Amino acid sequence: MIKNKILEKSIWALWLGLLALPFMGKKAGILAIAILLVILLLPLLNGLIARFGISVSRLNFLSSSANWLKTNKKMALLILFSFAAILPLFMNRYFVDVAVLCGIYIVLALGLNVIVGLTGLLALGYIAFYAVGAYCYALLWTHYHINFWLALPIGTALAGVFGVLLGSPVLRLRGDYLAIVTLGFGEITRIVLNNWDELTRGPNGILGIARPSIGDFIIKQPIHYYYLILAFVVLTIFITTRLEHSRIGRAWVAIREDEVAAAACGVNVTLMKLLAFATGAAFAGLGGVFFAGKMIFVSPESFTFMESVMVLCMVVLGGMGSIPGVILGAIALIILPEALRQFQFYRLLMFGGAMALMMIIRPQGLIPSQRRKMELEEENG
Amino acid sequence: MFLQQLINGLTVGSVYALIAIGYTMVYGILEFINFAHGEIYMLGAYLGIIAIGLLTAMGLGNSSAFLLLAFAFIFAMVFCAFYGVTIERLAYRPLRRAPRLAPLLSALGVSIFLQNFVMVTQGTRNKVFPQLFAQNGFDLGNAKITYIQIMILVTSILLMVGLTLFVNKTKMGKAMRATSQDQKMAYLVGIDVNRVISVTFLIGSALGAAAGVMVALYYGLVNFHIGYTAGLKAFTAAVLGGIGNIPGAMLGGIILGLVESLGAGYLSSEYKDAYAFIILVLLLIFRPQGILGERLKERS
Amino acid sequence: MMLEVKSVSKSFGGLKALDAIDLSIHNKKIVGLIGPNGAGKTTLFNCITGMNPPTTGRIIFKGSIDLVGKRPDEIARLGMARTFQNIRLFSDMTALENVMVGRHCRSKTGLVGAIIRSKATVIEEMKIVKKGVELLKFVELMDYANELAKNLPYGLQRRLEIARALATEPVLLFLDEPAAGMNPQEIFDLMQLIRMIRDRGITVILIEHHMKVVMGICEMIVVLNYGIKIAEGSADEIKNNPKVIEAYLGKEE
Numbered sequence: 020m021i022k023n024k025i026l027e028k029s030i031w032a033l034w035l036g037l038l039a040l041p042f043m044g045k046k047a048g049i050l051a052i053a054i055l056l057v058i059l060l061l062p063l064l065n066g067l068i069a070r071f072g073i074s075v076s077r078l079n080f081l082s083s084s085a086n087w088l089k090t091n092k093k094m095a096l097l098i099l100f101s102f103a104a105i106l107p108l109f110m111n112r113y114f115v116d117v118a119v120l121c122g123i124y125i126v127l128a129l130g131l132n133v134i135v136g137l138t139g140l141l142a143l144g145y146i147a148f149y150a151v152g153a154y155c156y157a158l159l160w161t162h163y164h165i166n167f168w169l170a171l172p173i174g175t176a177l178a179g180v181f182g183v184l185l186g187s188p189v190l191r192l193r194g195d196y197l198a199i200v201t202l203g204f205g206e207i208t209r210i211v212l213n214n215w216d217e218l219t220r221g222p223n224g225i226l227g228i229a230r231p232s233i234g235d236f237i238i239k240q241p242i243h244y245y246y247l248i249l250a251f252v253v254l255t256i257f258i259t260t261r262l263e264h265s266r267i268g269r270a271w272v273a274i275r276e277d278e279v280a281a282a283a284c285g286v287n288v289t290l291m292k293l294l295a296f297a298t299g300a301a302f303a304g305l306g307g308v309f310f311a312g313k314m315i316f317v318s319p320e321s322f323t324f325m326e327s328v329m330v331l332c333m334v335v336l337g338g339m340g341s342i343p344g345v346i347l348g349a350i351a352l353i354i355l356p357e358a359l360r361q362f363q364f365y366r367l368l369m370f371g372g373a374m375a376l377m378m379i380i381r382p383q384g385l386i387p388s389q390r391r392k393m394e395l396e397e398e399n400g
Numbered sequence: 401m402f403l404q405q406l407i408n409g410l411t412v413g414s415v416y417a418l419i420a421i422g423y424t425m426v427y428g429i430l431e432f433i434n435f436a437h438g439e440i441y442m443l444g445a446y447l448g449i450i451a452i453g454l455l456t457a458m459g460l461g462n463s464s465a466f467l468l469l470a471f472a473f474i475f476a477m478v479f480c481a482f483y484g485v486t487i488e489r490l491a492y493r494p495l496r497r498a499p500r501l502a503p504l505l506s507a508l509g510v511s512i513f514l515q516n517f518v519m520v521t522q523g524t525r526n527k528v529f530p531q532l533f534a535q536n537g538f539d540l541g542n543a544k545i546t547y548i549q550i551m552i553l554v555t556s557i558l559l560m561v562g563l564t565l566f567v568n569k570t571k572m573g574k575a576m577r578a579t580s581q582d583q584k585m586a587y588l589v590g591i592d593v594n595r596v597i598s599v600t601f602l603i604g605s606a607l608g609a610a611a612g613v614m615v616a617l618y619y620g621l622v623n624f625h626i627g628y629t630a631g632l633k634a635f636t637a638a639v640l641g642g643i644g645n646i647p648g649a650m651l652g653g654i655i656l657g658l659v660e661s662l663g664a665g666y667l668s669s670e671y672k673d674a675y676a677f678i679i680l681v682l683l684l685i686f687r688p689q690g691i692l693g694e695r696l697k698e699r700s
Numbered sequence: 701m702m703l704e705v706k707s708v709s710k711s712f713g714g715l716k717a718l719d720a721i722d723l724s725i726h727n728k729k730i731v732g733l734i735g736p737n738g739a740g741k742t743t744l745f746n747c748i749t750g751m752n753p754p755t756t757g758r759i760i761f762k763g764s765i766d767l768v769g770k771r772p773d774e775i776a777r778l779g780m781a782r783t784f785q786n787i788r789l790f791s792d793m794t795a796l797e798n799v800m801v802g803r804h805c806r807s808k809t810g811l812v813g814a815i816i817r818s819k820a821t822v823i824e825e826m827k828i829v830k831k832g833v834e835l836l837k838f839v840e841l842m843d844y845a846n847e848l849a850k851n852l853p854y855g856l857q858r859r860l861e862i863a864r865a866l867a868t869e870p871v872l873l874f875l876d877e878p879a880a881g882m883n884p885q886e887i888f889d890l891m892q893l894i895r896m897i898r899d900r901g902i903t904v905i906l907i908e909h910h911m912k913v914v915m916g917i918c919e920m921i922v923v924l925n926y927g928i929k930i931a932e933g934s935a936d937e938i939k940n941n942p943k944v945i946e947a948y949l950g951k952e953e
Contacts, residue, residue, distance in 0.1 A: 285805025371512025
């Protein structure tokens with residue numbers, strides 16, 4: 020049986036190699052066949068593990084630590100947080116910078132997770148909201164000298180408003196249309212940023228944005244930014260967790276699961292979708308303001324469709340709707356390409372392949388979302 | 401000026417129309433937007449260049465331009481047809497019963513993969529399509545129509561007529577229409593739905609590849625990210641005509657090409673790429689069924 | 701009068717699915733809606749519950765509220781709930797959460813309340829859980845409270861859908877083929893359950909093909925055929941109505 024399967028997969032791999040041939044020389048073609056063979060064999064391996072490895076995956080150690088995590092959630096969170104807090108003290112500037120980048124993308128991915136993961140709306144132009152936040156601070160500073168802390172709520176709110184403006188006409192569209200329209204909006208945003216020279220200085224971008232400061236203390240070292248973004252990450256995790264386990268979060272998941280049934284249960288579907296859009300967009304706005312304050316320069320180049328795709332990948336690979344999953348996804352997708360510098364060129368190639376592959380072999384992501392179980396002992400007994 | 405923009409618009413529009421057909425056919429049957437279709441078009445453009453490069457390497461570079469071009473067309477269309485069928489088989493078919501988001505994400509993944517595959521193998525720089533024909537043509541009043549434009553228009557019309565005949569006259573075409581009406585019923589009356597879907601991808605991808613070769617010929621330059629914008633525009637064209645409706649896609653493509661070219665001529669060429677998106681957004685909000693489409697059936 | 705349907709018609713393209721339906725539903729009754737396949741029963745449900753509004757006609761709820769043009773969620777808030785012919789649960793949520801979603805329209809925590817978790821939110825959340833537990837017990841699903849809806853057996857999924865509908869505190873409950881796919885024991889339990897729902901003061905309207913269920917519990921039966929109401933009355937009257945017999949003979953059963 021397995022032999023047949025391997026044969027079948029090999030034929031597939033050969034076929035794909037053949038298809039790829041015109042694009043590569045002969046050598047590359049052979050290499051491609053080998054890689055594809057491995058990729059195609061993966062699901063098979065997955066199956067093998069599933070068949071023979073059940074006992075392995077339920078090793079005592081794992082299940083006991085999982086149990087410990089469940090019962091000592093607060094403790095675990097505290098440990099994780101302290102770890103994150105002292106981490107930069109042991110890293111050089113370069114690593115701290117990477118960590119700051121991770122932080123920004125965690126905020127973005129958690130925001131997108133509200134829209135895609137919880138509510139099930141595929142939004143492809145998400146990075147536009149990030150741009151709104153970033154340009155908001157850039158323009159407020161260069162025109163009115165409004166400082167970072169004031170720009171922060173303004174940028175966040177403005178992105179949220181953009182979310183509503185963009186969402187209200189299109190949210191009644193079906194999922195795939197919504198994806199395309201949001202993609203279109205994202206593109207329009209970028210084209211406008213690129214061409215509205217008087218306001219945005221077009222492709223040259225806006226220079227000379229002030230760094231955030233607290234009193235006389237100016238935040239400029241990577242490590243300062245690290246703690247700032249850590250605070251934002253904690254805030255984002257806090258808010259999204261609270262929301263997920265509230266009446267609103269339940270309505271979101273209900274819409275994701277079955278829109279018609281949700282409406283029949285009295286959920287105002289349009290309103291709740293708008294709320295999800297606004298919430299997700301607001302987090303992007305927050306990230307955007309921070310980004311502008313960190314780079315002290317913004318240009319349309321930072322807000323391409325591929326950025327939207329990256330954030331989406333983080334959500335999908337990590338596990339849609341799962342907050343720990345999405346965080347892991349964000350960290351992995353930032354750190355992996357940094358660690359594998361020599362493969363930089365292949366980064367998106369691998370992400371794209373991984374996204375399609377993931378949908379087929381593990382659609383729930385690295386850390387699948389889990390519904391919260393309620394303790395109902397008293398009522399039962 | 402008007403006549404010139406009209407000619408340019410028709411040329412680009414007929415290319416959009418060819419790509420739009422691929423979106424519309426797949427949507428008609430699977431109710432699914434094949435995000436990777438734009439990349440097929442891009443692959444087609446590259447394959448056209450590669451094909452001519454192959455012939456040149458074999459010492460046949462001096463054959464007649466028409467022969468070279470015909471080979472480029474066939475080479476690109478055949479390979480892209482295979483790509484389309486293979487993508488469907490590997491990335492979409494296993495997800496046919498999965499939640500709606502899954503095939504969309506898978507398609508997006510495939511699209512990113514293909515784009516970067518070409519970037520990695522062919523480089524990030526523009527590729528030049530060999531100049532097979534002189535850039536001249538003849539004058540129509542104060543406008544000019546080039547031979548390449550004539551050839552693009554003629555080829556597109558031939559392909560579209562061929563497709564219309566195929567869909568309306570052949571057994572397979574009838575099976576396709578039946579499947580897009582009601583997949584379950586088609587299955588019950590003995591239509592091999594999987595085969596119909598494969599053929600749909602095959603034809604759609606081949607037409608997309610033809611569009612790719614023509615664009616490469618027209619502009620002379622190809623880049624790995626042309627599929628993304630063209631895909632979006634062609635999708636707009638498909639929606640404009642009423643998605644799922646093949647004549648609609650043709651009409652939508654032409655209209656979009658005209659709007660873009662006239663818009664660039666009379667309004668502002670900087671925002672040329674935004675027109676399509678603005679049309680798409682307005683359309684989806686006010687008339688999602690498009691020009692020729694019936695009301696969208698809501699899958700519940 | 702709980703519900704008055706006044707000459708409601710619905711056409712899809714050229715096809716008339718409902719043709720001038722008149723219907724009056726009284727308080728605290730169990731009403732059966734029967735008819736051969738394609739008679740327009742589910743279409744009528746969809747018209748009344750706002751899923752698919754009628755082409756013409758009026759639907760008056762509680763004597764004064766016109767439902768035509770209202771959204772499904774508004775109609776649910778007014779006190780009308782429904783189940784679906786092909787079960788539509790929130791499959792990746794637990795049974796308890798499914799019922800808790802039903803409380804959505806009877807609670808009001810907003811974005812800010814949910815984030816700061818104010819006292820009002822905590823109290824409301826407790827009430828939601830309590831009501832959810834009460835309803836799970838009512839449909840005897842308490843043992844499955846933390847089970848994902850998709851993992852429940854078919855018969856239990858139908859009961860869960862009823863519990864979820866009840867959570868919206870309806871005065872009028874629509875059940876679309878509640879007994880479909882159930883075994884005789886489950887059907888017997890279901891009939892009990894429907895009577896108990898009625899005894900809570902809720903009017904129940906059900907579409908059903910199992911004649912045993914319809915004849916056993918319905919105090920009034922309405923028969924549709926080809927989108928037209930052909931008969932209305934008690935079980936005995938319906939059984940002997942020649943029009944009904946004609947509609948069913950050669951069609952099914």
